[in-house]
Amino acid sequence: MVPADDRAKKPGMRSVWLDAKAPRGSGGAGARKAEPASGLDRERITEATVALLDAEGLAKFSMRRLAAELGVTAMSVYWYVANKDDLLELALDRVAGELSPPDPDDDTDWRVQLRQLAQSYREMLVGHPWTTGLLSRFLNIGPHMMAFSRASIEVMRKGGVPVERQGGSISAVFQFVYGFANSEAQFYQRAADAGLTVDELYRESMGLIAGEIEGSELFRASTEIMAARGGDTVAEMYGRDFTYSLDVLIAGIEVTGGGAGRPE
Secondary structure (H helix, E strand, C coil): CCCHHHHHHCHHHCCHHHCCCCCCCCCCCCCCCCCCCCCCCHHHHHHHHHHHHHHHCCCCCCHHHHHHHHCCCHHHHHCCCCCHHHHHHHHHHHHHCCCCCCCCCCCCCHHHHHHHHHHHHHHHHHHCHHHHHCCCCCCCCCHHHHHHHHHHHHHHHHCCCCHHHHHHHHHHHHHHHHHHHHHHHHHHHHHHHHCCCHHHHHHHHHHHHHHHHCCCHHHHHHHHHHHHHCCCCHHHHHHHHHHHHHHHHHHHHHHCCCCCCCCC
8 A cells, every 4th residue: 555645745646535534534443423413424525526426516505505515614625525626526426326237147147247337437437427437536436436446356357358458358349439429428418508418419519500502522421421320319329330430349348358158
């Protein structure tokens, strides 16, 4: 374990999960007694943080804003967490609990399990858009994130991916999901900011584009692609693109050395 003093000097090495001290108010050795009137605990604070981030986004989040939402003072919140970063890291792992890692003893085909992991990761990122700004900020070693990482490695092993290629294969899949889901979530947010449904925003955007480049080869090709892709709604188009792109990646993993297990 990295000494706490060394972690403090290197913020990129800090993690609430590496802090050996008992959380304040937890009743652990050396902990002060929590304020009895506050009705707070770390679980309640984390849940409120997730709800506030979902409602208002990362840019507007502050400890003062959270305290107001909880009806307490900011100092009451600091009784349970050392700083804002620790709280954001707790919130990030909390929503990672929505991920669906497969049972390691389940004999379901590895490709099915990989799709399950990828889809649940996409749903988490789209459902909580603020997570994309935090995943590269922390070590991501909370219990839920660690369970997801272990499941990803196990799926690659089950697929017969050589150990030297497992890291690259995991990166190919989940970096793709990260980028795809981030783009999807941003489109949904643009629609919300404009007071439109996603389908209304899509139609208006296409109308504006058509007015600028109609008759060009780019417009003709783009229109042909969208028509061939199918899907009556934006959500259906995103879903079909995601499924096909993921299938391409899985096929690539098979071709480059994976593919053990029974066929689909």
